[in-house]
Amino acid sequence: MSDLPPQGLPVDPAVDRGRAPERSAQEIPELHEVGCPDELREEIEERMSRYPDRKSASIPALWAVQRRYGWCTPEGIRQAAAVMRVTPAYLESVASFYDLLHTSPVGEHQVHVCTNISCWMRGADELLEAFAEAAGCDPHEARHGALSADGKVFLSGFECLGACDIAPMASIDERYFGPLEEGDAARAVEQLVAGQDVLPEKALAKRGLAGDA
Amino acid sequence: MPETRVLLEHAEDPKLRTIDGYRGHGGYASLEKAYRQMEPDEVLKELEDSGLRGRGGAGFAMGKKASFLPRGDMAKYLCCNADESEPGAFKDRELMQRNPHQLIEGIAIAARAAGAGHAFIFIRGEYDLQADILDEAVAEAYEAGFLGANILGSHCDLELVVHRGAGAYICGEETALLDALEGKRGNPRLKPPFPAVQGLYGGPTLINNVETLSNVPHIVGKGAEWFRGFGTEQSPGTKVVSVSGRVKRPGNYEVELGIPTRELICDLAGGPLNGCELKAFYPGGSSSPVLTAEEGLDLPYSFEAMAEAGSMLGSGSIIVADHTVSIPHMALRTARFYHHESCGKCTPCREGTNWTVKMLERVVRGEATPMDLDIVASVQENIIGNCLCVLGDSMAMPVGAMVRKFRDEFERTIAEASGSLAEPERIAAVQAPPEAIGTMP
Numbered sequence: 001m002s003d004l005p006p007q008g009l010p011v012d013p014a015v016d017r018g019r020a021p022e023r024s025a026q027e028i029p030e031l032h033e034v035g036c037p038d039e040l041r042e043e044i045e046e047r048m049s050r051y052p053d054r055k056s057a058s059i060p061a062l063w064a065v066q067r068r069y070g071w072c073t074p075e076g077i078r079q080a081a082a083v084m085r086v087t088p089a090y091l092e093s094v095a096s097f098y099d100l101l102h103t104s105p106v107g108e109h110q111v112h113v114c115t116n117i118s119c120w121m122r123g124a125d126e127l128l129e130a131f132a133e134a135a136g137c138d139p140h141e142a143r144h145g146a147l148s149a150d151g152k153v154f155l156s157g158f159e160c161l162g163a164c165d166i167a168p169m170a171s172i173d174e175r176y177f178g179p180l181e182e183g184d185a186a187r188a189v190e191q192l193v194a195g196q197d198v199l200p201e202k203a204l205a206k207r208g209l210a211g212d213a
Numbered sequence: 214m215p216e217t218r219v220l221l222e223h224a225e226d227p228k229l230r231t232i233d234g235y236r237g238h239g240g241y242a243s244l245e246k247a248y249r250q251m252e253p254d255e256v257l258k259e260l261e262d263s264g265l266r267g268r269g270g271a272g273f274a275m276g277k278k279a280s281f282l283p284r285g286d287m288a289k290y291l292c293c294n295a296d297e298s299e300p301g302a303f304k305d306r307e308l309m310q311r312n313p314h315q316l317i318e319g320i321a322i323a324a325r326a327a328g329a330g331h332a333f334i335f336i337r338g339e340y341d342l343q344a345d346i347l348d349e350a351v352a353e354a355y356e357a358g359f360l361g362a363n364i365l366g367s368h369c370d371l372e373l374v375v376h377r378g379a380g381a382y383i384c385g386e387e388t389a390l391l392d393a394l395e396g397k398r399g400n401p402r403l404k405p406p407f408p409a410v411q412g413l414y415g416g417p418t419l420i421n422n423v424e425t426l427s428n429v430p431h432i433v434g435k436g437a438e439w440f441r442g443f444g445t446e447q448s449p450g451t452k453v454v455s456v457s458g459r460v461k462r463p464g465n466y467e468v469e470l471g472i473p474t475r476e477l478i479c480d481l482a483g484g485p486l487n488g489c490e491l492k493a494f495y496p497g498g499s500s501s502p503v504l505t506a507e508e509g510l511d512l513p514y515s516f517e518a519m520a521e522a523g524s525m526l527g528s529g530s531i532i533v534a535d536h537t538v539s540i541p542h543m544a545l546r547t548a549r550f551y552h553h554e555s556c557g558k559c560t561p562c563r564e565g566t567n568w569t570v571k572m573l574e575r576v577v578r579g580e581a582t583p584m585d586l587d588i589v590a591s592v593q594e595n596i597i598g599n600c601l602c603v604l605g606d607s608m609a610m611p612v613g614a615m616v617r618k619f620r621d622e623f624e625r626t627i628a629e630a631s632g633s634l635a636e637p638e639r640i641a642a643v644q645a646p647p648e649a650i651g652t653m654p
Contacts, residue, residue: 050374052288052331052414058396059379063338097398097556099380100338112339116300117499117546118457118532159382159550160300160499161339164457164532165464174341205342209307210464211216211481212225 026089029082036079040068044083054084058094062101071102099158107147107154109192111135112171115143115157118164122179127168128157130185152193166204176204216481217443219451220427221467224311230346232353235314243434244359247322248367251433256326260429262437264449268304269294269385269422270498270527272516279327281409282417290413291329292394292420293320295336295343296378296385299607300499300550301530304453305423307465309336309343312427313350317373319429321359324371327419331372335390338379347375382554386602387420388412389556400558401602422528424453444470448515448526456482458533459489471515478510478533489535493619497527499547500607502614503540524614540619541626544612545573551608562605565596569612576623579630586623590616 031041043064047057061084065076072095074088081088095101113119113128132139136149145156161176163169169178172188177199180188184199191198200206218224228234235241247256261276282289293316297305309316320332336344351373354360362370376394378384384393388402391413412418428450432440441449448470454477457463461483468477478484478494485491491506496514502524504512512518519526534543552566572589575581593613596605616623 050372053395055396056376056394059393060377063377063379094396094398097381098338098378101379115546116550117495117543118301118463120546121458121532121534121538121543159553160298162297162303162306162337164301164303164455164530167457167463171339174339176342205310209221209224209311210462211221211466 026087028085028087029078031082034075034079034082036082037068040064040076040079041083044080048084055086057084058086058091059098059101062091062095066101070108071104071106106145107152109153109173110171111153111155111188111192112158112161113155114159114161114163114167114169114171116160116164118160119167119169122167123182124168126182127170127180127185128155130182131155131170131189134186134189148189150193153189163204165210166207169204172198177202178204216467217451217469218467219431219443220308220312220315220424220453221465224307229312230310230314230350232314232350232357235312239434240314240430241318241357241359243430244318244321245365247325247433248365248369253325253328256322256433259433259437260323260326263432263440264437264447265425265428265432265440266448266450266516267422268424268428268452268529270299270500272526275421275425278409278421279323279419281407282327282329282419283410284328288331288414288416289327289329290416290418291320291324291327291332292387292390292413292418293332293334293423293426294385294387294390294420295334295340295423296382296390297340297423297528298337298382298385298554299528299530300547301457301495301532302455302498302528303457304455304465304529306340306343308423308427308453309340310346313343313347314354315427315430316347316423317350317354318359319426320373321354321364321371322429322433323419323421323426325367325369329419330370332374333394333413334373334375335384335394336375336377337384338377341377344375344377351375381556382550383556383602383604386604389602390420391418398556400556401604403601424529445513445515445517447517452514452526452529454514455528455530456533457531458494459486459535459538460484460533461486468514471513471518473510474512474514474531475510477514478531482531482533485533485535489537491533492536492538493534493540495530495532495611497525498530499532499550500603500610501525501527502610503534503618505618539577539626540615540622541573541576544615545570545577547611547615548573548608551604555604559600559602559605561596561599565592565605566608568592569608573612576627577630579627579632581627583624583627586616586620 044061047060048054061080069076077091078088115124129139132142135153137146142155143157163176166178223238265275266272360373381399383389384399389399393399408418444450452470453467466481493503493505516526548569552570555562555566557563593609596609
């Protein structure tokens with residue numbers, strides 16, 4: 001064969017090297033190897049007991065890991081895998097599929113601004129920019145998720161959150177608020193960082209039915 | 214026309230979400246009737262006679278779906294689809310938040326009809342508040358003996374688990390929901406086998422939407438005849454309709470099916486914002502083909518009328534656009550959503566949504582030619598019907614309708630964004646030799 005560079009499409013190096021993975025597949029870790037805290041283990045075990053098949057508890061287990069460590073850390077995933085008797089890779093494959101499970105670090109607080117059709121029509125892009133300014137992060141980056149300057153708030157544009165009646169709206173630490181004005185963004189971020197009740201008058205939980213208004 | 218509240222009756226009462234509040238308004242009487250006085254077949258017949266059509270999007274007859282489950286002693290399952298994630302839809306959120314026991318009662322009755330011993334509420338992960346409310350309500354229902362072993366001495370058991378998802382629109386597709394509930398990535402499955410035959414854990418499974426199941430206690434309590442007293446022949450009952458977008462009073466309104474769409478948009482939701490003019494609307498969530506105000510406002514709001522007009526009632530979610538809304542930008546928002554949510558399993562959807570977004574971006578940047586609009590349209594046609602599930606179709610239908618009905622606006626958008634260059638000149642400029650391009654304005 002000639003040693004000329006190949007013509008046409010680049011050749012996948014795996015063609016020469018074969019497709020053997022570079023590291024061995026992870027085994028199911030043993031409980032004593034992972035140092036799983038008792039509360040986490042008990043919570044996952046309780047979840048598993050609710051289903052005919054223990055694997056059904058994978059999303060609840062990852063939620064538990066995320067609540068404990070702030071995100072789905074590799075150690076947390078190994079701990080959950082040891083309790084559930086599945087490989088860490090299996091749980092990682094699940095975690096990486098879902099938007100609300102984070103496989104990289106996020107801030108203490110989370111702000112999701114809905115940018116879908118109904119919210120967009122009522123100013124969602126401007127609202128996201130206002131939040132980005134308040135949190136001190138790049139507005140373009142914030143569309144797909146960005147940390148605030150102090151690292152405490154994770155801001156992200158989000159697909160429809162199912163609250164078009166209060167458009168434009170945001171989900172702040174898993175609770176819904178709207179309709180929001182651009183001025184609300186700075187106040188919300190301040191209250192979040194100070195550990196105060198966020199925008200109490202804008203909480204969805206307190207709204208009446210539209211037809212009764 | 215005022216609302217006709219059946220599911221949202223008493224919804225203004227904050228105590229309704231507790232079991233005492235719910236029973237104070239007559240709640241759980243239908244469950245007692247179904248478990249004490251009726252055989253499972255009688256419950257099933259009542260549901261079939263009612264003609265209740267699924268409220269999640271497809272509009273399939275709920276009783277008929279339940280009747281597809283095989284008889285016998287095998288483990289059967291019921292899944293309540295509470296993964297409401299379609300842009301424009303927020304009715305299930307309201308129903309679960311304000312009246313969780315109505316849903317639990319409906320699940321327990323439907324489980325009796327279908328012979329299911331294990332039920333799940335698959336609720337989207339973002340609905341944290343509603344999941345907490347459901348958790349509390351389920352615990353109350355267990356304590357009262359409406360769930361658990363040997364319900365009301367009927368020798369029927371029912372376990373009910375609230376399962377929180379983690380953010381993926383695709384899990385609202387029934388087979389993807391099953392995969393997610395089994396603890397996997399939420400990819401759709403090949404059908405057949407349909408879930409009624411082989412669903413969750415390989416067992417026969419009935420999957421119904423929150424609003425569908427919330428109708429069940431009323432049908433069993435008051436009878437199929439009473440239910441058929443509302444709505445039209447082919448669309449019986451009431452419907453909780455989510456109206457949003459550029460209207461004065463966005464929100465959920467419960468109406469009889471078949472009322473003029475104009476009443477929903479212009480009366481109940483208050484009509485267009487001041488100084489604005491209605492232009493178009495999605496009649497049944499972001500996956501329904503857009504109707505212009507002219508063709509859509511006077512149609513009856515029913516499954517059959519919307520289908521006849523070339524669109525669909527879908528989940529019953531109206532998104533209203535007025536003259537300030539650019540249709541090409543709205544098409545791009547719609548396509549981006551489906552591109553983001555495509556699970557990537559089937560090529561037409563994975564690639565089709567991707568290229569549609571890219572082409573629509575070229576449209577709004579003014580880089581497209583009118584021929585590109587034909588390509589956009591043909592890509593949509595090649596997605597429809599070619600995938601395991603209808604996620605790709607859900608983009609193809611509205612985007613295709615927008616390009617077809619608002620072609621002038623798309624062409625105008627391209628021309629304006631490209632610097633008001635008239636189209637023939639642009640094509641000439643592209644074909645001209647490189648040195649000539651340097652002199653372009």
